[in-house]
Amino acid sequence: MSNQKVYYGKDIEVMFNSEVCIHSGICVKGLPGVFDLSKRPWVNPDADTMEAIARHIDTCPSGALTYRLLNGEYSTKKEG
Numbered sequence: 001m002s003n004q005k006v007y008y009g010k011d012i013e014v015m016f017n018s019e020v021c022i023h024s025g026i027c028v029k030g031l032p033g034v035f036d037l038s039k040r041p042w043v044n045p046d047a048d049t050m051e052a053i054a055r056h057i058d059t060c061p062s063g064a065l066t067y068r069l070l071n072g073e074y075s076t077k078k079e080g
């Protein structure tokens, strides 16, 4: 069983796997409007543009956060 949760926005879906997260805090520090641990759900995929959210998810060091753009353009890219 995977611990992956999906948060559905109108332009982007954000996936989060709590087993992979290393709690670096980069997500909540960088986009506090989208990633807010004091809220439920803690991810609001409609709180910023899909481009900003996608770019920020690309900086998640563990790969716990991934995404899929609903316009079909691209999904999480793995670097290196």
Ligand code: SF4
Residues within 6 Å of the ligand: 020, 021, 022, 023, 024, 025, 026, 027, 028, 059, 060, 061, 062, 063, 064, 065
């Ligand atoms: S940026 Fe990624 S690894 Fe860091 S806390 Fe957020 S989900 Fe976890």
